[in-house]
Amino acid sequence: MRILVIEDEVRLARNIRKGIQTIPSFVVDLSHDGEDGRHLAMTEDYDLIVLDLMIPGIDGLTLLRGLRKAGRRTPVLILTAKNTPEDVIRGLDYGSDDYLGKPFDMGELLARIKALVRRSKGRPDPLIRVGDLEINTSTHTVKRGTRAIVLPALEYRLLEYLAFHQGEVVSKTRLLEHLYDYNWEKFSNVIEVYICSLRSKIDRPFPVKLIRTMRGQGYMLSAGEGHTE
Amino acid sequence: MKSEKKGRMRLSIRLALLVFLGQALILGTFAATVYFYCRKVFYDSLDFALEANAESLATLVEKEDVGEHPELEFADEVMRRFSRKKRPDLFAVIINDGQLLEKSKSLEKIPPFVHHSDNKKRFQNFRNRGRHYRGVVLSLSRKMEKNPDRTFQVRVFFASSTHPLGEELEDIAEFIAWFYSVGLLISFLLAGLISWRGLAPLRRLALETGKIRAESLDRRLSSRQLPRDLVPLAGAVNNLLERLETAFERERQFSSDAAHELRTPVTTLKSGIQAALLAPPDSRADRRVLRDLLVDVERLEGLCDSLLLMARETANGNTPELAVTEWIEEIRNTMEGLEALAEENGSRIVGKFPDQIPEGLFMKTDASCTRRIAMNLIHNAIAHCGKGTTVRVEVDSGESGGHMIVRDDGPGIDPEDVYHLFQRFFRADQSRARTTGGFGLGLAISRTLARIHEGEIQYSPEPPHGSRFTWHCVGSIRHP
Numbered sequence: 001m002r003i004l005v006i007e008d009e010v011r012l013a014r015n016i017r018k019g020i021q022t023i024p025s026f027v028v029d030l031s032h033d034g035e036d037g038r039h040l041a042m043t044e045d046y047d048l049i050v051l052d053l054m055i056p057g058i059d060g061l062t063l064l065r066g067l068r069k070a071g072r073r074t075p076v077l078i079l080t081a082k083n084t085p086e087d088v089i090r091g092l093d094y095g096s097d098d099y100l101g102k103p104f105d106m107g108e109l110l111a112r113i114k115a116l117v118r119r120s121k122g123r124p125d126p127l128i129r130v131g132d133l134e135i136n137t138s139t140h141t142v143k144r145g146t147r148a149i150v151l152p153a154l155e156y157r158l159l160e161y162l163a164f165h166q167g168e169v170v171s172k173t174r175l176l177e178h179l180y181d182y183n184w185e186k187f188s189n190v191i192e193v194y195i196c197s198l199r200s201k202i203d204r205p206f207p208v209k210l211i212r213t214m215r216g217q218g219y220m221l222s223a224g225e226g227h228t229e
Numbered sequence: 230m231k232s233e234k235k236g237r238m239r240l241s242i243r244l245a246l247l248v249f250l251g252q253a254l255i256l257g258t259f260a261a262t263v264y265f266y267c268r269k270v271f272y273d274s275l276d277f278a279l280e281a282n283a284e285s286l287a288t289l290v291e292k293e294d295v296g297e298h299p300e301l302e303f304a305d306e307v308m309r310r311f312s313r314k315k316r317p318d319l320f321a322v323i324i325n326d327g328q329l330l331e332k333s334k335s336l337e338k339i340p341p342f343v344h345h346s347d348n349k350k351r352f353q354n355f356r357n358r359g360r361h362y363r364g365v366v367l368s369l370s371r372k373m374e375k376n377p378d379r380t381f382q383v384r385v386f387f388a389s390s391t392h393p394l395g396e397e398l399e400d401i402a403e404f405i406a407w408f409y410s411v412g413l414l415i416s417f418l419l420a421g422l423i424s425w426r427g428l429a430p431l432r433r434l435a436l437e438t439g440k441i442r443a444e445s446l447d448r449r450l451s452s453r454q455l456p457r458d459l460v461p462l463a464g465a466v467n468n469l470l471e472r473l474e475t476a477f478e479r480e481r482q483f484s485s486d487a488a489h490e491l492r493t494p495v496t497t498l499k500s501g502i503q504a505a506l507l508a509p510p511d512s513r514a515d516r517r518v519l520r521d522l523l524v525d526v527e528r529l530e531g532l533c534d535s536l537l538l539m540a541r542e543t544a545n546g547n548t549p550e551l552a553v554t555e556w557i558e559e560i561r562n563t564m565e566g567l568e569a570l571a572e573e574n575g576s577r578i579v580g581k582f583p584d585q586i587p588e589g590l591f592m593k594t595d596a597s598c599t600r601r602i603a604m605n606l607i608h609n610a611i612a613h614c615g616k617g618t619t620v621r622v623e624v625d626s627g628e629s630g631g632h633m634i635v636r637d638d639g640p641g642i643d644p645e646d647v648y649h650l651f652q653r654f655f656r657a658d659q660s661r662a663r664t665t666g667g668f669g670l671g672l673a674i675s676r677t678l679a680r681i682h683e684g685e686i687q688y689s690p691e692p693p694h695g696s697r698f699t700w701h702c703v704g705s706i707r708h709p
Contacts, residue, residue: 009493009496009497011497011521011525012493012497012500015500015501015503015504015521016500016504018501018504018505018507018518019500019503019504019507022507081493081496102493102496103495103496103499103500104496104499104500105499105503106499106500106504106507107503
């Protein structure tokens, strides 16, 4: 999952990124002004946007309205020092999905981000099941049958993304877009390497294979029509 | 002591007393007038009777002809009234040569005024055997019986006891006294009632004013039902409320602004600490977070310092004093301390300090205020001007104080922003990008610090495009 944080206090933005990235599911892009933030939000496909309202350039609410007008459905969490009930109501009415006042609690912010992502993916249950594979998105642990599987952050992120979109063919480009932040050099063979590594941990020891390669299209995580390699 | 006590007397009582005294005075005058009028009427009627009696007595004096002796022709019943035991009437008849013709037995002695009276008619009070009498002396001429062309002089004295009259008057006085005391009692009650009723609007006003609390300062006293002379009072109270409300509002606004503005650094601090705790231990990253935290803590500290300094200066009423040499020295030191920053920014500072300083001049400020103001004005100039600019600091002093001018040839201030320049939390660059640092409190605090001690900070554009801040600092010469 890739998150955009638009916040003009550079150090606060860095702290937020630091906090969010303690969860293996997320990578974070930062933007420090409205103009740049709008550009990123319109051109990149983010899974969530954390938006400060008082930002230089375009103010947060205008940015949000522009985003919704353009048909963008990205969940938006407003994070701002303006937190009177009127501010909150206005923020939500402008089309944001959640609203959090500063100073905030990092744990709460992370929980809200996770909840928003779950809801936007249509999977409100933090426990995702694919056949006998269980992915706990709250504790970031993976279990298949009775066996716990330990995954490095990037592999977990890949698996979680596929699990959120299970039964769907996910292209390599899409995976690259959602698993890495803006600063990464994107080589598509990286995905193949991680899929391979993931398969060795998730599928190889088990008779039923869950990760399927759709030639020329991408990958799919699915419990249906399990086949042996 | 006495006057203080009087000053504390309740207004209603004072008012009642005044009304009462006024009424008592009027009543008293009225009573006295009635009494004296009655007395006069009584005496007039007595005098009238006396005169009639004297005249009728005179008709009894007869003289046949020249050389004859005058005689008094008395009837017995006339004599009776002169011989009754209790306060008899008195009389005496004297003929022209002063010879006593006849007098009543009860008359102890003819009062001297009878002989000395030159007038035709004279009334006089006197005492006879210890009793009060009033008598009349009539001098008149009568015709002789047998020779009507000739007359002779008779002086008739007639007196009656004033005792019945005195008793009557006493009765009247008693009646008037009763009337007066009842009147006083009524007027006393009336005065109380009048002052109580009269002060009712004042009490209502007090009640209404008493209801106003700090939370309801927007309430105003209605002057619609007030008597006209209480309207200025209500107006003054409303005026006071207005000012109070403004002050309260400003205070509240400031607190809320400060709290609001404090949130950002506090949020950064908190998130930084929490992120550091969430992240796996990595000594380098942690050090960086800690460094950032330190910067924020310093900002918080600076803000708190400023707020505290301002609060302190506002709270303590005493007047600080700073010798002009020290004042200039503080400014010079502050300026020199900022030279490094200016160099970093690519600008330079030029100072101009006076050669001659008035002797014994003391500035109405203190060292920390001076430092804060100089620091703020010079720092602002450096921060808002770009490379190659020059910030000029000019200090001068005269007998009534001194001024510090900070001017630059930077981009200046947008005319639209000038109005907000000294408002709290205003930043000329709306972006809030904190590249220049500060909270937008600096100028507001500086101006407050200057104004607390009767000084002022003013802005004016500096041709061709820079800005110019002038701090006027009040001072006075003190001869040792």
